[in-house]
Amino acid sequence: MRLSRYFLPVLKENPSEAQIVSHRYMLRAGMIKQSAAGIYSWLPLGFKVLKKIETIVHEEQMRAGHIPMLMPTLQSADLWKESGRYDDYGQEMLRISDRHGRDMLYGPTNEELITDIFRSHVGSYKDLPLTLYHIQWKFRDEIRPRFGVMRGREFYMKDGYNFDLTKEDALHAYNRHLVSYLRSYERMGLQAIPMRADGGPIGGDYTHEFLVLADTGESEVFYDSAVTDLTFGDRAIDYDSVEQCQGVLEEFTSKYARTDETHDEALFNEVPEERRRVARGIEVGQIFYFGTKYSEALGANVQGPDGKQSPVHMGSHGIGVSRLLGAIIEASHDDKGIIWPEGVTPFHCGIVNLKQGDGEADAACESLYEALTAAGLEPLYDDRKERAGGKFATMDLIGLPWRITVGPRGLKNGVVELTSRRSGESEELSPEAAVQKIVEIYANHQTGRGF
Structure with a gap:
């Protein structure tokens, strides 16, 4: 979504x-x-x-x-x-x-x-x-x-x-x-x-x-x-x-x-x-x-x-x-x-685009969105033209367990940032590795797609 x-x-x-x-x-x-x-x-x-x-x-x-x-x-x-x-x-x-x-x-x-x-x-x-x-x-x-x-x-x-x-x-x-x-x-x-x-x-x-x-x-x-x-x-x-x-x-x-x-x-x-x-x-x-x-x-x-x-x-x-x-x-x-437990979260992962309108950032977010969806998960992509602080505050408020942050600076190094809502810890991974980690996490949880 x-x-x-x-x-x-x-x-x-x-x-x-x-x-x-x-x-x-x-x-x-x-x-x-x-x-x-x-x-x-x-x-x-x-x-x-x-x-x-x-x-x-x-x-x-x-x-x-x-x-x-x-x-x-x-x-x-x-x-x-x-x-x-x-x-x-x-x-x-x-x-x-x-x-x-x-x-x-x-x-x-x-x-x-x-x-x-x-x-x-x-x-x-x-x-x-x-x-x-x-x-x-x-x-x-x-x-x-x-x-x-x-x-x-x-x-x-x-x-x-x-x-x-x-x-x-x-x-x-x-x-x-x-x-x-x-x-x-x-x-x-x-x-x-x-x-x-x-x-x-x-x-x-x-x-x-x-x-x-x-x-x-x-x-x-x-x-x-x-x-x-x-x-x-x-x-x-x-x-x-x-x-x-x-x-x-x-x-x-x-x-x-x-x-x-x-x-x-x-x-x-x-x-x-x-x-x-x-x-x-x-x-x-x-x-x-x-x-x-x-x-x-x-x-x-x-x-x-x-x-x-x-x-x-x-x-x-x-x-x-x-x-x-x-x-x-x-x-x-x-x-x-x-902070939603993985078993009941409304969306499995949030995607935050730090620079909406930037061609490379937009393309990377679209690719992440499509890869997570193809894996049977429901990402929530924050594609609004809002400041980064407001996007992070919304993601923290609604409590999705995992967030992938995408920005031009990280993409120059071939990485995105994956953050755990519960621990607050972040790590830099390639977009493919971030998707794979999210897929593996939810493979251990029986979750329905809901409505």
Whole structure:
């Protein structure tokens, strides 16, 4: 993409309404624009990152054997009345009526709707296990929406639901989700720590939240610093293996890590003092096992191998796709702007022409642009007739991991400058070598081209 043809309405000044880093940089980098309190339009740059994150979530869910679908944003209130949650959910639920006076709601979650789909089409244990998921917009009417996409009223979320014959099968689904989430977050450049949590209005006897450590986190967290040494890496996992999935869960949850809601001071004090940490965390996902709570309420039964009818065991599993943008920025930025991890960057590399209009510089930039594109990458070429300082400031603000700088002086020596946004280190390479290095870097990352 050529920047002269792209829609990137960057701001030079910090918006007064932005209280935290991610909100400030998303507004300044032209990623979002507020439409109403807690509701945003996603501008092209923000939309590209959103789709990159969504692609990773889809890939890892399907790798784990989960089946994508799509449910509507608006739901009939009848199902929620049937489950008993319509009145219990509280004022966060946006309740509306259609033109015929029927009670409707803008879905904050989908347990009732997915259970109704299941009970309408599945009646035998032979169709189990089954996990369905979708990525869809949700709405929760926060009393004080703030912090941009971190606590908005409208948000983009992956929610999945497993249906199993027994508790043991459902707990395997729980463990399978934990593994797939750990892999997803690492691909996004995040370390998300699974922490014992409270079930809240969804309910459930087993639940873990995934939190990213950040000073602006809404939750106080208590943890053993040993958990931050754990990485999922590129290990191969057989998602059908109960033992392997259980082993990963035990590895990542055996150290103390809890939110303030479930914190146990006595257990925390058993952690060696030098490893005890108290910090803030941003929730980016949560998994639940809630047994037969919804299947009993909504009559989601299957015939077992003994011929008897029994309610299925269920769980739900969510990832805040839009919230993740804010979390990544909170975890990866400096005083100049965003620093995107390679797995989610909107463009793989920036090209800065120091002297637009110079024949040799223009030709070199065009050649780099074509070579990177031919290699399957998306460069962003700043071909504007702007001063060099302004071009560098824009690149730093939007946070592309790598930048190739092209100028007449370097070209006389046959080199361009390749700069790492994260480290700030630069090296002079031939244009061909710079392209090859960028290609090799991204060969180690699974990245989709997005939109």
